[in-house]
Amino acid sequence: MTTASPPIRRSSPDHASIPAASVIGGLSGLSCGLYLWLLTLEPAVMELLNRTAGHYTVWLLLTLVQSGLLLWYRRRPVPVFGGVFALFLLGSWIIGDAGTAVGVALPVWFAVFALTAYGPPRWSIPLVVGAWLGHVTTQLLIGHLAGWTDITPQLLIxxxxxxxxxxxxxxxxxATVRAFQRRTDDALERARLVQSKLDAEAAEAVARERNRMARELHDLAAHQLVDVVLTARTVKLTSRRTGDVSHDDLDELIEQSTAALHSVRSAVGALRDGDPDQEPDEPLSQRVDRILRTARTTRALTVVAHLAPAVDLDRVGPAQRHAVARVLTEGLSNAGVHAPGAPVTATVAVETDDTVTVEVANPLSAPASRSGGFGLIGAAERAAALGGTFRAGPDPEGTWRLVMRLGPTDIEEGDPT
Known part of the structure; x- marks a missing residue:
């Protein structure tokens, strides 16, 4: 039995593993507060920091902290981007002219990357453009307050x-990272859909296999078991009437029971090996004779048989041989159930173009009805699988006809004898 595999989990950046808004605010505030505290130190310490590129060291630490936050908490990158940009503006005003240096803008640039990679597309571009304008305006204002006197249009550009x-x-x-992530998610989604389709096809295959097993067991054993029951009832009625049991009837019962047991074992073995049509290699002429003999003796049917010569029957291929035997058995069984006592005509013909025809006809003595099992359905499926046709129903003359025609796709060459 096939079990459905677990669904594939999408690796979407919109889902955070841990809600961390408070942690982001705390760490950002701590990094900003640490930097502001460093800026309020004595001038000598500030001079030391300037000589050792302290500004860039602190901003590098701030960049690492904020970058980690942006990568860790991807669920709401817009507020984080706003916080990073606000810290950048605040730090730039505090630093003054040094705030125009390239290294100071590292957190903002990384925030731009995170926003376009993980943020909503409808907000990303407006926010990036707004941040760019704010950055340019802030630098110009800081420069103006620092005493820049040569601010020209060329400088602005x-x-x-x-x-x-x-x-x-x-x-x-x-945006490239976003596109790659989207392609990855689409690929995972397609894989999930393909897996779901495969699971559905596997479940459908299991259902078809169960139906096939039911059909095979019905076709192989059901009719023979019915014959066993009928023979047993005949023996019982005879013993009540005569007070004696006929050894011939018991032998017939044993033979039918053994044949039914053999059929069940053959069906189970064939289904286990994957070939439902695999049966002992018995010539078709012998199988047809055995089926007709059982119908005449057990079901007391009056069967008029029109059979092709044994040499023609025996060169029919295995798959067609199997189908002919099943359909002939089904037709005679239905005739015994729905038209007991009526004459039955059974025809098995192999035509010159190697087309095999099986026909069972009997007068309708009761309203036409389907059998309670899978016989007619199974016969139609067999014919379709072999590229043939199957028809069962009354004709205008009031005769029930079961007809199957199979093309010459499975005729064995050579003399089987």
Missing amino acids: AIGVNHGVFYSACAVVG
């Missing part, structure tokens, strides 16, 4: 282009 290049590069990298 240069500052805007300079920051625009960095912002655009970070945004492009983030």
